[in-house]
Amino acid sequence: MFLRLYFYRLKDILFTKEIAIWNIFFPIILGTFFYLGFSNLMNESDLKLSPIPAAVVTESENTAFSEVLTSLCEEGDDQLFDAVYTDLETAKTMLNDNDVTGIIFIADTPHLMLSDNGIEQTIMQSFIQQYCNQADVLKEIAMKHPEKLSQAIDTLSSDVTYGHEISLANASYDPYMQYFYALIAMTCLFSASAGVHCLANMQANQSSLGMRREVAPVHKLTAIISDISATFTVQFLSVLLLFFYLIVILGIDFGQRILLILLTAFLGTLISLMTGLFIGALVKKNEAVQASIALVYSMGCSFLSGLMVEAIKDWIEHTCPIINRINPAALITDSLYALNMFESYDRYIRNTIILAVMAVILCLISYLLLRRTKYASL
Amino acid sequence: MSTPVVKIENLVKRYKELVAIDHFNLTVNEGEILGLLGPNGSGKTTTINCLLSLLSFDKGTVEVFGETMRPDSYRLKRDIGVVLQNVAVFDTLNVYENIDYFCGLYIKDKALRRKYVQEAIEFAGLSEFQKFYPKKLSGGLLRRLNIACGIAHKPKLIILDEPTVAVDPQSRNKILEGILELNRQGSTIIYTSHYMEEIEQICSRIVIMDKGRNLANGTSQELKQLIKNNETIYIDTLGLKNEHLTALRQMNHIYSVEYDQQQLIVKCSGGSHNLIHVLGFLQEQNIAFGRVYSELPTLNDVFLEITGKELRD
Incomplete structure (x- = not known):
């Protein structure tokens, strides 16, 4: 029964023109426009990250930090900073004139002065924060377990390699990739509209077909799962097709972790489909209204994840980060970014878990809303 | 059962x-x-x-x-x-x-x-x-x-x-x-x-x-x-007077007689041979008539009588 319903539904969806247009062709066309618009800029940014210009002001002696800083300013492949040692007034002037990205203060607790947001500023913050964290750890070990201090220094020293922590050397990241991440997220989120349509075909108060199917002796759960599976198959295939087009035809580099990237797309499609079901089950209006809500949801989430304005996601991260934690589009783009940029899987795993948990919750709520439904009016 | x-x-x-x-x-x-x-x-x-x-x-x-x-x-x-x-x-x-x-x-x-x-x-x-x-x-x-x-x-x-x-x-x-x-x-x-x-x-x-x-x-x-109307008779005729209509109303099984635009409409409840009786009366009175037809009641008549409105309203 399940397979019959699944394959008939699959055929039904595949032969629906609107789905082909919006889920397959629209993302490919948009991706092509992005590629044409950004291709020159992207080629330029293939250049290696240049050392970050920084002013260094000594507030008080900190030999250990000074040594670390000096090592990161030495010319070579691993040079992180292009440092100018100066006094505070000159440093401030340089910062105001944008001659340097920030001011590094050598002090008992090293700190920073920045005037803007961006990748270089983030790297500087990350460097200072990591140094401070490790210094605290070493101090604590020295006090409690002095015999293990040398071992700890060796361990931490091997980790204080900023060029590896942020794996820019292996990735072709540039700011314009964010648009392609957002495009992938948008394609995944289009599944919300498909979810609404899928449910409308199962509900007696939404369509004749839904009414006809509700009087048939098929368990609601079987009907829902077969329809959702078919819809999911088509939606996920459309995302795979987009990946194929971007990677193979256009040559966009999404990094080496393709399977994990596809897992993100899988979960992104799933949560969007579940959101569509949730909208369909919760909103007691006709399909057109539900579809409009799903579209607003898709485009709203995509906008907040940087589809139209790249900086908006960073702005949200600094002002109200919880939005980025629950916005599926932001989670998808962030996962793709994390996979491409970091060796560590922490951020990717966090995003993946959030996506999966949200999908399960939406699925359960939708089922509870739908089972044994009798309608007040048809 | x-x-x-x-x-x-x-x-x-x-x-x-x-x-x-x-x-x-x-x-x-x-x-x-x-x-x-x-x-x-x-x-x-x-x-x-x-x-x-x-x-x-x-x-x-x-x-x-x-x-x-x-x-x-x-x-x-x-x-x-x-x-x-x-x-x-x-x-x-x-x-x-x-x-x-x-x-x-x-x-x-x-x-x-x-x-x-x-x-x-x-x-x-x-x-x-x-x-x-x-x-x-x-x-x-x-x-x-x-x-x-x-x-x-x-x-x-x-x-x-x-x-x-x-x-x-x-x-x-x-x-x-x-x-x-x-x-x-x-x-x-x-x-x-x-x-x-x-x-x-x-x-x-x-x-x-x-x-x-x-x-x-x-x-x-x-x-x-269930309803009163058993048969409706339509006769195209000229020159009917009020006394003719009154006489028709007094015949057995006839409960409604109307004469409008040279058409006589007679409604009967029950009985048989109502049409023959009505035509016999017109011949006795030397009243000429043209097209004659009779309708049996429909479900619409049933509906009309029960609800006071047409089924297709």
Whole structure:
């Protein structure tokens, strides 16, 4: 029964023109426009990250930090900073004139002065924060377990390699990739509209077909799962097709972790489909209204994840980060970014878990809303 | 006495202030073709939707095959075939696939399903159109596809909700013949319509509905006997005077005489040979007459007399 319903539904969806247009062709066309618009800029940014210009002001002696800083300013492949040692007034002037990205203060607790947001500023913050964290750890070990201090220094020293922590050397990241991440997220989120349509075909108060199917002796759960599976198959295939087009035809580099990237797309499609079901089950209006809500949801989430304005996601991260934690589009783009940029899987795993948990919750709520439904009016 | 196929008792359905079904009772026995007759908005479809447990209702009970009908009464639903008022088929599946899809919701055995699908196609006269998609079918063929999807699994109870709306006369006759054939094959049928001719043609028992109430129920003849009017006589004639009309009104079984625009309309209750008696009177009075015809009462007359309004209002 399940397979019959699944394959008939699959055929039904595949032969629906609107789905082909919006889920397959629209993302490919948009991706092509992005590629044409950004291709020159992207080629330029293939250049290696240049050392970050920084002013260094000594507030008080900190030999250990000074040594670390000096090592990161030495010319070579691993040079992180292009440092100018100066006094505070000159440093401030340089910062105001944008001659340097920030001011590094050598002090008992090293700190920073920045005037803007961006990748270089983030790297500087990350460097200072990591140094401070490790210094605290070493101090604590020295006090409690002095015999293990040398071992700890060796361990931490091997980790204080900023060029590896942020794996820019292996990735072709540039700011314009964010648009392609957002495009992938948008394609995944289009599944919300498909979810609404899928449910409308199962509900007696939404369509004749839904009414006809509700009087048939098929368990609601079987009907829902077969329809959702078919819809999911088509939606996920459309995302795979987009990946194929971007990677193979256009040559966009999404990094080496393709399977994990596809897992993100899988979960992104799933949560969007579940959101569509949730909208369909919760909103007691006709399909057109539900579809409009799903579209607003898709485009709203995509906008907040940087589809139209790249900086908006960073702005949200600094002002109200919880939005980025629950916005599926932001989670998808962030996962793709994390996979491409970091060796560590922490951020990717966090995003993946959030996506999966949200999908399960939406699925359960939708089922509870739908089972044994009798309608007040048809 | 065997268990009724459908038993609805004291059903009440309200939409806020509007009472759509008002303490409605209905019993359908095995082998019947029961016609639910009423104007648009009389509550026929609402009754069907409550019966199928699609709609919630405020009061009453609905039993099918002796069991209470619920949304998850899958065993009961297996024996019910439904043809809805609106065509409910997949535009992206062809005729064969649509029938196979819906038949497959009831019949798991592949070989049996294939046989049933072919029989349904032949039954609906769609053999030449198996590969056609719904958008390529005419209105009549589409309705026939809708019926084939509803009855392919050979259900014991078939509910047809206005299946002939917007259908050409040829397709309509084909559909009505098909319904009679299904009944002959053993299915009990509930047929809703506002076309009294159809109801009269195929139904063994008729329930007249209005404003959600069961106004009358019986065979066509039984319903007609409920009303005063038994025969209406129309005679084109000239020169009738008031005394003639008065004399006519005094004749046996005549309860209404009107003369308007040179047409005499005489309504009779009961009796026989009323036409001969009226024409005899005109000849006695040397009154010439032209076209003469007589009409027996229709279900519309029944409806008119019970509700004070036309069925098609």
